[in-house]
Amino acid sequence: MEHVSQQKELPKTYDPTAHEDAVYAAWERSDAFKPASDSGKQADKDRRPYSIIMPPPNVTDRLHSGHAIMLALEDALVRYHRKRGFDTLYLPGTDHAAIATAAQVDKRLAEEGKTRHDLGRKEFEKRTLAFAKENKKIIENQVRAMGTSCDWTRNAFTLDPEKKAAVEEAFKRLYKKGLIYRGSYMVNWCPTCRTVLSDDEVEHKEQEGVLYYMKYGPFTLGTTRPETKVGDTAVAVHPQDKRYAKWVGKEIEVKTINGPRTLRVLADEMVDPEFGTGVVKITPFHDKNDYAVYERRPEEAGPPVEVIGEDGKMTVAAGKALAGLDRFAARKKMVDWLKREKLLVKEEVHKHSVGRCYRSDDVIEPRISEQWFLKVADIKKQAAKFVADGDLKFVPERFGKTYLDWLEKLHDWCISRQVWFGHPVPAYVNAKGEVSLTAKPGYKKSQDTLDTWFSSGLWPFSTMGWPKRTSDFKRFFPNDVLETGYDIIFFWITRMALMTVALDVRDEKTGDLKPPFHTAYLHGLVRDQRGRKFSKSLGNGVDPLEMIGKYGADALRWMLATSASPGNDLKFDEQRLVKSRNFTNKLWNISRYVIERTDGDADLAKLDPDTLTSLDRGILHKLYRTAQTVDAAFTDPATYDKPGKTPEPVTPKRLAKPYDLGFAGNALYEFVWSDFADWYLEAAKVQLRNPEAAANTKLILRYVLETILGLLHPFMPFVTEVVWRDGLGKKNALITSPWPAVHEDLDQPEDGERSDRVREVIETIRRIRAQHKTPAASFVQAYVVTDEPAWVVESGDVINKLARVSILRVGQNPPTGDVASAAVGDATVVLPLAGLGSDVAAAHLQREVEAKRMEVERLKGRLANEDYVQNAPEHVVAETKAQLAEAEAALAKLEAS
RNA sequence: GGACUCAUAGCUCAGUUGGCUAGAGCGCCUCAUUGACGUUGAGGAGGUCGUAGGUUCGAAUCCUACUGAGUCCACCA
Numbered sequence: 001m002e003h004v005s006q007q008k009e010l011p012k013t014y015d016p017t018a019h020e021d022a023v024y025a026a027w028e029r030s031d032a033f034k035p036a037s038d039s040g041k042q043a044d045k046d047r048r049p050y051s052i053i054m055p056p057p058n059v060t061d062r063l064h065s066g067h068a069i070m071l072a073l074e075d076a077l078v079r080y081h082r083k084r085g086f087d088t089l090y091l092p093g094t095d096h097a098a099i100a101t102a103a104q105v106d107k108r109l110a111e112e113g114k115t116r117h118d119l120g121r122k123e124f125e126k127r128t129l130a131f132a133k134e135n136k137k138i139i140e141n142q143v144r145a146m147g148t149s150c151d152w153t154r155n156a157f158t159l160d161p162e163k164k165a166a167v168e169e170a171f172k173r174l175y176k177k178g179l180i181y182r183g184s185y186m187v188n189w190c191p192t193c194r195t196v197l198s199d200d201e202v203e204h205k206e207q208e209g210v211l212y213y214m215k216y217g218p219f220t221l222g223t224t225r226p227e228t229k230v231g232d233t234a235v236a237v238h239p240q241d242k243r244y245a246k247w248v249g250k251e252i253e254v255k256t257i258n259g260p261r262t263l264r265v266l267a268d269e270m271v272d273p274e275f276g277t278g279v280v281k282i283t284p285f286h287d288k289n290d291y292a293v294y295e296r297r298p299e300e301a302g303p304p305v306e307v308i309g310e311d312g313k314m315t316v317a318a319g320k321a322l323a324g325l326d327r328f329a330a331r332k333k334m335v336d337w338l339k340r341e342k343l344l345v346k347e348e349v350h351k352h353s354v355g356r357c358y359r360s361d362d363v364i365e366p367r368i369s370e371q372w373f374l375k376v377a378d379i380k381k382q383a384a385k386f387v388a389d390g391d392l393k394f395v396p397e398r399f400g401k402t403y404l405d406w407l408e409k410l411h412d413w414c415i416s417r418q419v420w421f422g423h424p425v426p427a428y429v430n431a432k433g434e435v436s437l438t439a440k441p442g443y444k445k446s447q448d449t450l451d452t453w454f455s456s457g458l459w460p461f462s463t464m465g466w467p468k469r470t471s472d473f474k475r476f477f478p479n480d481v482l483e484t485g486y487d488i489i490f491f492w493i494t495r496m497a498l499m500t501v502a503l504d505v506r507d508e509k510t511g512d513l514k515p516p517f518h519t520a521y522l523h524g525l526v527r528d529q530r531g532r533k534f535s536k537s538l539g540n541g542v543d544p545l546e547m548i549g550k551y552g553a554d555a556l557r558w559m560l561a562t563s564a565s566p567g568n569d570l571k572f573d574e575q576r577l578v579k580s581r582n583f584t585n586k587l588w589n590i591s592r593y594v595i596e597r598t599d600g601d602a603d604l605a606k607l608d609p610d611t612l613t614s615l616d617r618g619i620l621h622k623l624y625r626t627a628q629t630v631d632a633a634f635t636d637p638a639t640y641d642k643p644g645k646t647p648e649p650v651t652p653k654r655l656a657k658p659y660d661l662g663f664a665g666n667a668l669y670e671f672v673w674s675d676f677a678d679w680y681l682e683a684a685k686v687q688l689r690n691p692e693a694a695a696n697t698k699l700i701l702r703y704v705l706e707t708i709l710g711l712l713h714p715f716m717p718f719v720t721e722v723v724w725r726d727g728l729g730k731k732n733a734l735i736t737s738p739w740p741a742v743h744e745d746l747d748q749p750e751d752g753e754r755s756d757r758v759r760e761v762i763e764t765i766r767r768i769r770a771q772h773k774t775p776a777a778s779f780v781q782a783y784v785v786t787d788e789p790a791w792v793v794e795s796g797d798v799i800n801k802l803a804r805v806s807i808l809r810v811g812q813n814p815p816t817g818d819v820a821s822a823a824v825g826d827a828t829v830v831l832p833l834a835g836l837g838s839d840v841a842a843a844h845l846q847r848e849v850e851a852k853r854m855e856v857e858r859l860k861g862r863l864a865n866e867d868y869v870q871n872a873p874e875h876v877v878a879e880t881k882a883q884l885a886e887a888e889a890a891l892a893k894l895e896a897s
Numbered sequence: 898g899g900a901c902u903c904a905u906a907g908c909u910c911a912g913u914u915g916g917c918u919a920g921a922g923c924g925c926c927u928c929a930u931u932g933a934c935g936u937u938g939a940g941g942a943g944g945u946c947g948u949a950g951g952u953u954c955g956a957a958u959c960c961u962a963c964u965g966a967g968u969c970c971a972c973c974a
Contacts, residue, residue: 010933012933012934013934013936014936186972204970204971211974221974222974223974224974225974236974270972270973270974271973271974272973272974275973275974276973276974279974280973280974281974283974287972287974288972289972289973289974290972290974291972292972350974352973352974353971355972366972398901398902399901401900401901402900402901402969402970405899405900405901405969405970406969406970409970409971486968486969487968487969489969490969490970525968529909531966531967563909563910563922564910565910565911567902568902568903568910569967569968570909571909571910573908573909573923575908575909575922575923575924576909576922576923578923578936579922579923579936581936582934582936582937583936584936585934585936586933586934586936586937588933588934588936589933589934589936589937590933590934591933592933592934593933593934594933595933596933597933654913655913656913657913660913662910662911663911663913666911666921666922669921669922670921677933677934678938678939681933682938763939763940766939766940767939767940767941769939769940770927770928770939770940770941771940771941773928775928776928776929776930776939777929777930802939851918854918855917855918858917858918859917862954862955865954865955866954867953867954867955868954868955869954870954871953871954871955872916872954872955873916876916876955879916879917880916880917883917
């Protein structure tokens, strides 16, 4: 029953700020965000589960537009499935983002002229955690402001005790399995962050450097890093290089800033004889290639000498002249010295790529260091198999290849960090480097923390209670969709797949090892109007909260969710946001009109089929198509591929590709604004005055309104809910009301076409009027020449009103002479042009006839082509023939007038 | 060096497996107007679909090459 008493008068303009907070609070209070199965009722437990984990934003800062698009898309998916009847879980969370957060605090300390070492580890941790919590709060409020329907009772943070326990357990299991090991290897070191980084945390940037050619004993060699000369342990040439063959195995004397040294010459394939002079100095402690040479020939190329410390300053081992200098200052000093000693032969500008830290942007210093690693050789095979087996899909598909390429190239993953914030490595090490997972005499707790992506890799199941076999874990793992930006495929998506394999986290329902989600849905990056990435340094960032304040959360969501296709970048344009806001207002006013003119009834079963007009039937057909398009965009068959009695699988007509919310959005926009508001509502104003049509019209207006509120709800939850509740006075909230069911009976393409014909007649009359500068307020006479007058007669009132026609005549025998005519299908619209010069009318007719004639010619030409008739599919040829017949008929009528 | 993406109206982009005269929104021009909405309505102008070949009865769409823009990956000193 409708509760009309609850209806409120809607103001003329929709004001988002007047409703959003209250509506959100009401949703949350009613437990709408929680999975239905939390009720404990059997019927709810019988629902199929649907779960999405929110990619946890880093607590380094407030949210930006990239997060906003993420929330808009995810929440749309979630709201759709909730309304469809799935047992839906959308789990929010935040990430402590170890290195990134620590870097932020470092930065603030630097502003105070301090470093973290001044604070000490404990104090630093305390400060960082406080900073993190502060941002976390801001972020959570932003997530709410977006209207995100996530279950806050399951809100997760990577440093929660349970998540910490999961991380610890994961580490221990992996260590016991032999997948984690510790050892000294060449790693990427960031002197600013004072930590090791994984390969993926190093950004390679092309830059112009200098290749210094220096005399080096009897050789000349090129190097970009003269300062490491003091750490050289050998000189290498290519084994087949005849120029230097006689030196191989010999020792040479080299002048250095610390006095003369003796170095051995060795031969190794690594050297490219074509590059530079074909001679390379070997600095095994500070260069990856050189280290590789050392590993192959430890006797000849070692031992490595550390000449640059963890702080990026030259060590004591670098010698008196350089010790204590920053590496770049040392380089300058070394070059000066080379010049003075006449050892510098030449300097060459040299383009090369330099590794930089993704957080501090400092130049990465390769160095040998003792770290913890995850062995990936075996697990990556299974992670790749997920895609090959079709268990893990990427949207768009091409990113599957990106994922596979990355896996193929993947080396063992360095999981330890020297960051002072995050999950401690839960292990103990003794003086000999032996490892224990429990405290033992002689063993010291590791001072390292874990790579932040280690805990992120566990996120799909650690948030579900793993390693405990909780009911959430049993029910919601594996998840359905992982939605995120394509820029973190490597950091995160691959890591989650690897961790699932490494820890053998299985689907409890089947016992199978499956990827942690069946679909990775990737959105593009939000860029500014000039196509640049948003960044703090450019100051071009857009604050979602500010946009919400100005235009409303619905407008922002609509714009973000519908104006980009999957995987493609989106240029942020405030103009579009204005249009989005206008759309929410349009919907608001459509609602106002419909509510004002109809009673509560929206039951199509009460329609009187005998008095339905073409426009009535047309709008219902178009509504059906629109609903199908929206369903198609939201429906992924994989979501039904799990236990549960409801909902029944749906197989919408494939009018949109799965996850193509932009396409569905356009269809909705077109339907709501053009089909419904501009056409049907205008027609309804006439039909409501007609006693015969009024009852049907009311039912249809109401039905269409209720349906579009449902269809739009995933995109613009607030305004639809407010109209639903305040305007329609509905008792049950829209958020949890069933998804609108648009019956297949409404799929009547002929109805759509017939109503389009009526529209075309109106448009044609309007066009002719405009061409002849008929005053807008005036009325004209019009003739529609057709063999089947019924559909025109039936829509006569509407045509008269919308085209401002005083007398409409339908049938044969139109006036001749001073008229303008135009074809509409196989009918012809004729307007007498009394008062206008006959030359105008003649010219007009001439144009129309010419256009038709050309169409007939073109079609005839096509059908005259035997190859076409023979090779083209039958239905295409038949269609062409029909078109020709229609065009010829229209031409004949035009020529007759 | 490897891989990927994009190039369609002044701007931002659609165009699904090749098939009507290539679409939308914005912007622009003309016009309208008191009751759902000016956050509005009606009409209009505007494109040799980057270039050159090829496949086909038929190409914006498939193939090849080229040009231009961008992204990711990669241990050449």
